Amino acid sequence: MKIFVEKNSIQKHVPWFYHPENPRRVEIIINALSKTFLNSYMLYVDVQSELNDVLPLLGKIHCKRYIEYILDRASKSPCELDPDTYLSRDSLELLVETVNLVYEIAVSHRNNDIIFLIIRPPGHHAGRCGKAFNAPTLGFCIFNNAAIAVEALKDNGYNKIAVLDFDIHHGNGTQEIYYKDPTVLHIDIHRNPIDFYPFTGYPEQIGKGRGKGYSVNFILEPESGDDSYSYILDHVLEIIEAYSPEALIVSAGFDGFMDDGLADTLLTEYTYYNIGKLLKELDLPTILVLEGGYNIGLERGVPALIYGALGIKKQYKPSKSKETIYKLNMMQAIKLYSHILKYLKKRG
Numbered sequence: 001m002k003i004f005v006e007k008n009s010i011q012k013h014v015p016w017f018y019h020p021e022n023p024r025r026v027e028i029i030i031n032a033l034s035k036t037f038l039n040s041y042m043l044y045v046d047v048q049s050e051l052n053d054v055l056p057l058l059g060k061i062h063c064k065r066y067i068e069y070i071l072d073r074a075s076k077s078p079c080e081l082d083p084d085t086y087l088s089r090d091s092l093e094l095l096v097e098t099v100n101l102v103y104e105i106a107v108s109h110r111n112n113d114i115i116f117l118i119i120r121p122p123g124h125h126a127g128r129c130g131k132a133f134n135a136p137t138l139g140f141c142i143f144n145n146a147a148i149a150v151e152a153l154k155d156n157g158y159n160k161i162a163v164l165d166f167d168i169h170h171g172n173g174t175q176e177i178y179y180k181d182p183t184v185l186h187i188d189i190h191r192n193p194i195d196f197y198p199f200t201g202y203p204e205q206i207g208k209g210r211g212k213g214y215s216v217n218f219i220l221e222p223e224s225g226d227d228s229y230s231y232i233l234d235h236v237l238e239i240i241e242a243y244s245p246e247a248l249i250v251s252a253g254f255d256g257f258m259d260d261g262l263a264d265t266l267l268t269e270y271t272y273y274n275i276g277k278l279l280k281e282l283d284l285p286t287i288l289v290l291e292g293g294y295n296i297g298l299e300r301g302v303p304a305l306i307y308g309a310l311g312i313k314k315q316y317k318p319s320k321s322k323e324t325i326y327k328l329n330m331m332q333a334i335k336l337y338s339h340i341l342k343y344l345k346k347r348g
Ligand SMILES: [Zn+2]
Pocket: 167, 168, 169, 253, 255, 291, 292, 293
């Protein structure tokens, strides 16, 4: 396990008004890792990056018009792209660096080690041409880091890749980019989008054309606890094993943690520890990119995940969903699981 902290993410892309996506997030993680002595796995990185070097990388996942739009808005920064998403004067510098860092790490990752990239800003809501599946905003995201990692793995010779997104919001951008692609299995676990940003990611949305069966949306009802999540994770593991990917990209968001601030789920260390254990069990070349998580989720969820991934024994007590909520989560999960497995088996 290696944890790379992008040094400039503590200094750049700074909101000039209150906004939950700010450099303090990375400081929370660093402090939490120091307190738990996990900082021995941590390394600061500072990659010199030029815009011209990353333009071809961005061109692999975003349309030209969107890239040009962002460059134009960045030249007029500070500005707001939409009510959720800002660009400060140095945001573009950090964006370029983040894309470059993700690509460089993923293109050379060859063993079954787990690498966690502590980077900003998050990316999973950024679709091919910006807002994905008609989302109202870009949701703090500008370029899609997870998709950059996927493309880097493809350039690295991997042909079958799984993406696991456990941020509490649907990774609509990543899903849109690979919606018709059977070489990328995208599994996303998130809060029921009926009344929750970005309002997409229903279990019925399973991909299109040749990609049908390769987009998987597990949903959690309001006030879901670790018990529900644990049930879903068992099925996630089976789906990933049935697909049998060569490598894994993880969109790691910690905003489903109880009282992190943006969601009403009741997840605790128990869930993030289990996710870590799942990654260890899969034993694949794995890269995690940081997505959401704003307060306590980062402070307590990040160390728990790392303990799990390292195989360090911890005893956490699971939070419980109300019985009706647990049953509903279970029913929805098992239905989706059987549906997806039929597709995966049919395609071999
Ligand atoms: Zn989120």
